[in-house]
Amino acid sequence: ALFESHLQSVFTERGEGWVEKKLQDVCAKITDGTHQTPTYFDDGVIFLSSRNVTSGTIDWENIKYIDEKQHLEMHKRVAPRVGDILLAKNGTTGVAAIVDRDVVFDIYVSLALLRSLGEVLPKFLLYFINSPVAKYQFNKRLKGVGVPNLHLQEIREVVLGFPRDLSAQESAVEQLDLLNDETQRLESLYQQKLTALDDLKKSLLHQAFSGKL
Secondary structure, three states: OHHHHHHHHHHHOOOOOEEEEEHHHHEEEEEEOEOOOOOOEOOOEEEEOHHHOOOOOOOOOOOEEEOHHHHHHHHHHOOOOOOOEEEEOEOOOOOEEEOOOOOOEEEEOOEEEEEEOOOOOHHHHHHHHOOHHHHHHHHHHOEOOOOOEOOHHHHHOOEEEEEOOHHHHHHHHHHHHHHHHHHHHHHHHHHHHHHHHHHHHHHHHHHHHOOOO
């Protein structure tokens, strides 16, 4: 909540030199993965879907694999690379992660791929897409009953505010990185404390019911 609050303030309390543009105007590519359900193999080329970006970073552990033939066909549509943004657009919508490894892989239709033209830093774009400001726009555009679904055209229409100066974007990214690391550290500490309190409670209850208190 702390981090999301700061993230919102970054994209709403804009300073001098900020401009607004639609995502389609700052991205060289906004597309999605294959619309065909692939045949999976025990090894081969990595295949990612929306379930691999639910935490805001790419889960490279719980992956599936496809063969070379399917891979070559899928790569004609989109060939992901380092710095691209992967956005979950089916099911758990509006969560994005940046491609942080130089590996060959393919993506399913549940993932949208956004590639910056260079006017907006990839990491700045990532923070925007994961911000409450972007999520509000995504939620307004969700289509379908049951499983929510973001259409590519709806993603393209989302409006991003950003400073024209790349150094100002770099500075914002550095501050957000620091705050993100700190909030994760605090979250880990508090989780440890909660676990310790839970263990203490169980121990006291056990002693109470066994007559040892």
